Amino acid sequence: MANLDIRLKKINKIYKEGDVIAGVVVVQSKGELQHQGITLVMEGMVNLQLSAKSVGLFEAFYNSLKPIQLLHYSLEVAKPGKFPSGNTEIPFEVPLKPKVGKTLYETYHGVFVNIQYLVRVEMKRSLLNKDLQKQTEFIIEYKTQDEKAKTKLINFTITPETLTNVKEKQNVPKFKVKGHIDSSCLQITKPLTGELIVEQCEAQIKSIEIQLVRVETCGCAEGFAKDATEIQNIQIADGDVARNMAIPIYMVFPRLFTCPSLSTNNFKVDFEINIVVVFVDDHLVTENFPLKLTRF
Amino acid sequence: MATYEWVPRTRNYAAEIKSFEVTSVAATSHPLKAITVTEVKKIGDKKDASKSSASAPSKSTVIDPLSSSDPLSVGINAEFDGLDPLSRIMKGDSAPAAKSNRSDRLKAQSVDETDGGDNLGETFEPWSLKKAGILSVYTTSEKLSITTSFLSATDQENVVIKTQTQSAGTVSDKVKNRLEQLDDFEEGSVKEMLNLSQQDYVKRIEELNEALKTAWDSDHRVKALKIAIQCSKLLADISVIPFYPSKFVLITDILDTFGRLVYDRLLDKAQSSLPGRSLKLSANFTSDEVPEAAKETCRNWFFKIASIRELIPRLYVEAALLKSYNFLNTNEYSDALRRLSLMVRGIGDPLVAVYARCYLCRVGMIIAPKFKDHIPRCFEDFITTFPQVQGESVQNILAVQKLDMPRYLTLFSPALDWILQCLAHNASETLLNETLERCKEQCNNALMINSIMSAFQPQYIANRALVFTEMIRDCEGTGLPKYLLHRTLGLCLVVAETPEDQRLPVLNEVWKAVVKQKNPSEYIGCAEIWIEFVVKHCGKREINTFLGDIIKHMTPDRAYEDFYPQLQSVVIKILAHQHDFSLLFSLDKFMTFVDMFQKEAVKVEVCKNIFESFNKHQTTSVSDPVVINAMMFLGKIMHDSVDALTLEDEKRQIGQLLCGFIRLVQFGRDFEQQLSFYVESRAYFSNLDSVLITLIHSVNNLAVETRRIVRGSHTSKTAAFVRACAAYCFITIPSLQSIYSQLQLYLLSGQVALLNQCYSQGDAFFKASISLIPEMPKTLDGDAKSKSSEPYLLEYLYSFVATLLVTPDNPEMGVMYLLRGLLNVLQDYTWEPNSDARILVYTRVLAMLSAAYQEEYPYHIDKVDSNDSMYGNDPKYLSEVKNMANTLISEILSHLKSIATPDNAKRQSSLVMEILSVLLTTCDFSQPSVSTLTVNLWNLAQKNGQADVKTLKKLIDLVKSKASSASSAFQSLLPRLVINNA
Secondary structure (H helix, E strand, O other), rough: EEEEEEEEEEOEEEEEEEEOOEEEEEEEOOOEEOOOOOOEEEEEEEEEEOHHHHHHOOOOOOOOOOOOOEEEEEEEEEOOOEOOOEEEEEEEEOOOOOOOOOOOOOOEOOOOOEEEEEEEEEEEEOOOOOOOOEEEEEEEEEOOOOOOOOOEEEEEEHHHHHHHOOOOOOHOOEEEEEEEEOOOEEEEEOOOOOOOOOOOOOOOOEEEEEEEEEEEEEEEEEEEEEEEEEEEEEEEEEEEOOOOOEEEEEEEOOOOOOOOOOOOOEHHHHHHEEEEEEEOOOOOOEEEEEEEEEOO | OOOOOOOEOOOOHHHOOOOOOOOOOOOOOOOOOOOOOOOOOOOOOOOOOOOOOOOOOOOOOOOOOOOOOHHHHHHHHHHOOOOOOOHHHHHOOOOOOOOOOOOOOOOOOOOOOOOOOEEEOOOOOOOOHHHHHHHOOOOOOOOOOEEOOOOOOOOOHHHOOOOOOOOOHHHHHOOOOOOHOOOOOOOOOOOEEEEOOOOHHHHHHHHHHHHHHHHHHHHHHHHHHHHHHHHHHHOOOOHHHHHHHHHHHHHHHHHHHHHHHHHHHHHHHHHHHHOOOOOOOOOOOOOOHHHHHHHHHHHHHHHHOOOOHHHHHHHHHHHHHHEEEEEHOOHHHHHHHHHHHHHHHHHHOOHHHHHHHHHHHHHHHOOOOOOOOOHHHHHHHHHHHHHHHHHHHHHHHHHHHHHHHHHHOOOOOOHHHHHHHHHHOOOOHHHHHHHHHHHHHHHOHHHHHHHHHHHHHHHHOOOOOOHHHHHHHHHHHHOOOOHHHHHHHHHHHOOOOOOHHHHHHHHHHHHHHHHHHHHHHHHHHHHHHHHHHHHHOOOOHHHHHHHHHEEEEEEEEHHHHOHHHHHHHHHHHHHOOOOOHHHHHHHHHHHHHHHHOOHHHHHHHHHHHHHHHHHHOOOOOOOOHHHHHHHHHHHHHHHHOOOOOOHHHHHHHHHHHHHHHOOOOOOOOOOOHHHHHHHHHOOOHHOOOOHHHHHHHHHHHHHHHHHHHOOOOOOOOHHHHHHHHHHHHHHHHHHOOOOHHHHHHHHHHHHHHHOOOHHHHHHHHHHHHHHHHHHHHOEEOOOOOOEEEHHHHHHHHHHHHHHHHOOOOOOEEEEEEEHHHHHHHHHHOOOOOOOOOOHHHHHHHHHHHHHOOOOOOOOOOOOOHHHHHHOOOOOHHHHHHHHHHHHHHHHHHHHHHOOOOOOHHHHHHHHHHHHHHHHHHEEEEOOHHHHHHHHHHHHHHHOOOOOHHHHHHHHHHHHHHHHOOOHHHHHHHHHHHOOOOO
């Protein structure tokens, strides 16, 4: 039985454009191993998915847009031959150079947009034996970015009057929620901070939450489709909180599911937050704030 | 067998004694001091004990380890400086003051070591002690429910599958996200168990704890995290409020376990991937020393936690993992604590919020005791949000659960106490002032005042006693019942020193309130604390009034029956501070108070306490009739409780207490009154041997004292008195249980009687003891082992025979009739099989007879004419003595013959040597009969080669020394004494 493994030198697997990915390919076998060559492929792709809204359910299911290749590099790690029994480590080094005309976007796992970078190793073997394969994902972050984060304080006040989509305002209980977000344009490594004060509220509050939403725009021949989906929902108040108490807003952006706000010809990735106040009778009030995330 | 004639040697005892003396030299320096001479200062005036224990005895610094209070704390409170008296002489300085400021609060004093080596000090009560208290107090009999997916499969019938409610209104997502899977339970749906009793609930929590550890050990770390999150969610549930504090304690234990596991794993990872050969991080490592791999794992953990949806689990789990922040950034946890303390504001329910704050303070105290910013903020927030308890949502919950407000507020106290303790630890008085101000403004509530009083140092509270009393009076009554407040205030004041001018007003104020309490348990709760204050600071009248008041409150409906422990503690407290027993017994309410203890066992306990205190603190002897009567009354109670079923230990204890008391009663020169006291005591305490023995000794002592005063020449009055004493002893001794004690006391009393020239009484004693000897039990019980009584009897007989030497014969009876009587009794006594005791006694009698043969006895009793002066060496007397001795010798020889079998050889030879040593010292070897006897015995001793050579050599040395002093008899003897096989 043989085992194939990839180990990257960097523990956190975070690389920047222009870096060199170094690592070892580990072949583990009991007894001598015959093989027809080991190849290593490093590739980065943007996978786009059609939204059901634009082209209909089935179309979305069956068709998919062609993935955009950002990076592709292949390397022969070992020529056909034999490996002794035990562990054999073959080091490799691959430069991270994008394809011509492309930039390496940051790794991002989304719903309709997926930017992923992989190192794949394949060992070809003789007809009777199956080929061995192993892949591992690594993460790309921007080395530099033109746009830097600028503090943009946003104050907000939520009252029944500010609600936009409710027709019968008399069902809505009287309330006034004030607060601020320290900056809507911020570094992705820093948490989102702010403050919220319930100045007055007639009804009992059940929960106040911050909802982090991704807004993905994918383009295709027929047009663009914009979809907003929730990434995570962080509760900042549980139960009927005291009035006039400053409740902190604090949210850490999850890795892999967020990336600096991205806008390209084919797709766009943006982020927003919703501040949601849920009352005891399960009615809720939302206020939306678009964000701009940058690496620096 | 040849008969030998026994001839005693004349001896000059005075000369012999002189030859034994060693020349003495006057000493110039203390033999126990070291060679180097140091300046010896006076040991005399030691400084007084510290202010904390007002009860330190002034007499000496010797610690009485057998005193009734806890022996270890006694050592600490008094001035024990760890040196024995001799080294104190060496040191030459007075004992240092007692350990400073160790207040004898009722809380224990253990130290909680923290990471940074910050010692919280001995006054900080650690959480572990409070835990048990909370768990025992906050219990419920209602049914609880638990929601988790990690339960055992056993209780299927209790399980209700809980459908996952759609979180209201959030945008539902068809594609399940990896993050949301943290909230989802892949392994079986969420089950809710209903109708658990409290015990079951605790058991389930334990199971969760175990499941957490198992999951962790099998590397299912994500599962462990999920369990921790689920546990924290349980803390958000307030369906059975009275149980909440206990729930908090149990679940935070699990969280602590989790935090510790994560930290240990990260530490492990850091240490195993350290470069080079260093395998351990230092105890206070900084984040720079941490390798990247460990940092990465740590970061992963915190990222995972940051995306927990609900506030309460996120808060608790992050607080549990707080210590691991150290891997990322040294002292990042100060920021984290700050942030978390603000986050708590998001918790709506005040009870959950205050416990979350309590957890933060607790965790903060363990990890970063120096960082205290978050604590005032927590406290502030608590005060600001306190009005919420009047709010609608809380009132609804209370109504649903049928809980009244005061009871609800008591649930806050453990958390509040803890927060205040953290706040007040090592705090200054100004902080107390500020806190009081804040309270008055916002939350003038009984709960708060109670916690403040418990948290801050008692001295601060005592300085403001009057202020606090007023605050208690004015505060809202919706919270804690006032008697609890008074109780806490009392606890503070008895420990610390109240300023003089505040004492009386405080007492009046408090007393007004306490007296109005109708409920006996509340009343006694306050009274038992405040009595100590009264005893410490006020005089006799106040104590009396106080006691009278307690009696008044406790008597209706026999309320006292329910409160014996508290009443007993009142007595103990009075005894601890009030050592003047005449004052105590003059309080007319005191004995009435003691009467309240109707249950016998408790009453005996109280009496024991009083006696112990009396024995310990009464330094001078007592002659006050009031005190004596009262103590006799109490003593009788104790004594009467002893019956056939009483344990030995109990009997011993009571006996000891009574003996101590009896010894302390002294009437000075009025011996008659003393004797009548002893007679009375005998009547009261007739059931206890130890007391009777003490009484007999005391009466003998009286007789000897009398003699000393009249210097041996009795007047008719004193003679009658000592005869009365002897009569007392004679009557009392037979009522003792132990025969051996009787024998000893007969001998002693006989000696005392002789000393006082009461010949007939002395004779009576000796006769009584001789006739008692046959009844000596064959075994003596002691220490759960019974041993043969023969050695004791033997020793007794030796001393008896020695006494008989100086006992003058009764002229109407024959020569040495007492001795003859004794010998007769011994003849018939059943000795142990294979025992040579009789012969050994005979040897001693031989020695005594040789002394009796002399013209002047080696010792006399002062002013008593013994046989030497009575008979004046009358030849008839001497021949009687000789006859007796010859009889004895033939007895001895026949006994020797009877044990002449080979297996008794060693026994025989050692016996022979005993006889030899007596003969050598007493007999006249110029007589051929005697020397032949000696030589024959000598050879007999060595016949079977079993002789002890060393003893033989010693005997030869004796003969040599005697021979050297020009005694021809010995010189002729010496060559005939040969050691075979020498």
